[in-house]
Amino acid sequence: MTKTLGSIRQCVHNENMPVKVKLFASMREYLDLNETEIPIENIETVADVWQAIAGDKPMPENTLCAVNLEHTNEAAGISDGDEVAFFPPVTGG
Amino acid sequence: MTKTLGSIRQCVHNENMPVKVKLFASMREYLDLNETEIPIENIETVADVWQAIAGDKPMPENTLCAVNLEHTNEAAGISDGDEVAFFPPVTGG
Amino acid sequence: MALEICHHGFKPWQALQAHQDRMQPGSFGATATFVGTMRDFNEGDGVQSMTLEHYPGMTESQLQAIIDDAHQQWPLQDVLLIHRVGDIEPGEPIVLVACWSAHRAAAFEACRHLMEALKSRAPFWKKETLTNQSSRWVEKNTAGYSSH
Amino acid sequence: MALEICHHGFKPWQALQAHQDRMQPGSFGATATFVGTMRDFNEGDGVQSMTLEHYPGMTESQLQAIIDDAHQQWPLQDVLLIHRVGDIEPGEPIVLVACWSAHRAAAFEACRHLMEALKSRAPFWKKETLTNQSSRWVEKNTAGYSSH
Numbered sequence: 046m047t048k049t050l051g052s053i054r055q056c057v058h059n060e061n062m063p064v065k066v067k068l069f070a071s072m073r074e075y076l077d078l079n080e081t082e083i084p085i086e087n088i089e090t091v092a093d094v095w096q097a098i099a100g101d102k103p104m105p106e107n108t109l110c111a112v113n114l115e116h117t118n119e120a121a122g123i124s125d126g127d128e129v130a131f132f133p134p135v136t137g138g
Numbered sequence: 139m140t141k142t143l144g145s146i147r148q149c150v151h152n153e154n155m156p157v158k159v160k161l162f163a164s165m166r167e168y169l170d171l172n173e174t175e176i177p178i179e180n181i182e183t184v185a186d187v188w189q190a191i192a193g194d195k196p197m198p199e200n201t202l203c204a205v206n207l208e209h210t211n212e213a214a215g216i217s218d219g220d221e222v223a224f225f226p227p228v229t230g231g
Numbered sequence: 232m233a234l235e236i237c238h239h240g241f242k243p244w245q246a247l248q249a250h251q252d253r254m255q256p257g258s259f260g261a262t263a264t265f266v267g268t269m270r271d272f273n274e275g276d277g278v279q280s281m282t283l284e285h286y287p288g289m290t291e292s293q294l295q296a297i298i299d300d301a302h303q304q305w306p307l308q309d310v311l312l313i314h315r316v317g318d319i320e321p322g323e324p325i326v327l328v329a330c331w332s333a334h335r336a337a338a339f340e341a342c343r344h345l346m347e348a349l350k351s352r353a354p355f356w357k358k359e360t361l362t363n364q365s366s367r368w369v370e371k372n373t374a375g376y377s378s379h
Numbered sequence: 380m381a382l383e384i385c386h387h388g389f390k391p392w393q394a395l396q397a398h399q400d401r402m403q404p405g406s407f408g409a410t411a412t413f414v415g416t417m418r419d420f421n422e423g424d425g426v427q428s429m430t431l432e433h434y435p436g437m438t439e440s441q442l443q444a445i446i447d448d449a450h451q452q453w454p455l456q457d458v459l460l461i462h463r464v465g466d467i468e469p470g471e472p473i474v475l476v477a478c479w480s481a482h483r484a485a486a487f488e489a490c491r492h493l494m495e496a497l498k499s500r501a502p503f504w505k506k507e508t509l510t511n512q513s514s515r516w517v518e519k520n521t522a523g524y525s526s527h
Binding site: 160162163164204207208209223225226227228229230231 | 353
């Protein structure tokens with residue numbers, strides 16, 4: 046039984062999609078990173094995604110974030126396969 | 139002296155220009171009158187002009203008036219040569 | 232600045248293009264415009280045509296005063312105002328107001344203000360001929376600053 | 380309704396004419412439009428060119444949500460929204476928003492609302508190249524609802 050459970054868990058684990066991360070404008074330059082993927086493991090919130098890609102670099106004041114093309118905040122939960130984006134205040138129009 | 143004064147008065151009197159009166163839109167139809175001139179004598183205010191052209195016909199509610207192309211009100215004073223207009227609420231645009 | 236009382240049909244988007252072609256490119260950042268067009272219905276009735284009467288002389292001076300007032304209140308690069316008079320058919324433009332400014336707040340607010348001032352002060356009067364052939368004067372303009 | 384992310388120059392007045400030509404004449408009474416144009420100066424510096432970056436996918440969905448929101452709030456006949464991306468030179472249009480409605484209040488207010496919502500929610504970013512060849516990201520948009 047333990048072995049079976051283990052293999053099921055392994056199987057679910059393999060199906061996990063990575064989290065896609067995108068950076069725009071001055072944020073891309075700040076982290077020198079355009080786009081990347083990170084494993085979902087240990088990622089629960091947007092803030093965790095930031096730490097995974099930025100390490101010690103603090104998140105600049107006024108940073109905006111989006112999950113799956115919707116504006117959200119650092120506390121928002123992340124599921125596998127989500128697309129997370131970080132960017133500065135928007136300046137269109 | 140009396141004669142001289144009288145002739146001066148007469149002269150000034152002769153120089154008096156009549157008051158030009160214009161009517162627009164439903165006001166023109168109400169009085170069946172487009173444009174007229176009335177002597178300045180006995181005319182002191184816009185209200186007097188109305189009475190001179192309209193007689194017993196009451197001024198419709200919301201009537202607007204203008205003297206020399208500027209919006210004003212019934213109590214405004216009239217000088218000789220003035221152009222006075224009466225019209226309903228404006229509906230341009 | 233351009234102000235025109237127009238006795239024939241005009242094309243607002245072409246008028247805007249022509250006016251703007253004479254302006255310095257890059258000098259303005261915001262253009263707010265309004266076009267009023269004759270509808271084929273009003274207050275529940277079908278409208279076949281309309282006659283727009285005005286008070287020659289006073290109309291121009293009131294419009295000029297309204298434009299001067301907007302220039303006093305907002306930093307505007309330019310203003311264009313065209314108003315139709317005479318016989319009009321549904322679908323034809325009645326009025327065009329355009330304001331050019333460096334930033335959008337001034338352009339938007341001045342354009343709105345110009346329209347509201349025009350609607351309350353400029354001596355124009357509309358007479359509608361309905362599809363049933365009766366005719367009537369439009370008695371008052373619709374509300375300006377409320378829509379929700 | 381039409382929404383376009385434009386990778387090349389566009390002509391706002393021609394776009395308005397073309398869009399309106401497809402609408403029913405006489406069905407609308409009010410058209411409020413806004414055009415944002417690139418200026419050759421910003422914050423006291425001469426600007427030589429600009430690059431407008433966006434977030435493909437999110438930009439479109441945010442703009443669509445903003446338009447849907449306006450349709451919920453105001454009785455609009457139609458909305459046209461075009462936004463430029465890529466390399467832009469002074470004098471070129473950046474954004475066009477147009478709202479058609481029966482009456483002016485809805486058209487004006489929806490047009491203003493769309494621009495403010497676009498400026499605060501739609502993922503676009505401007506990078507300016509100054510006439511001294513240095514470049515900088517525009518850090519924030521100018522204020523929306525204040526101008527006096």
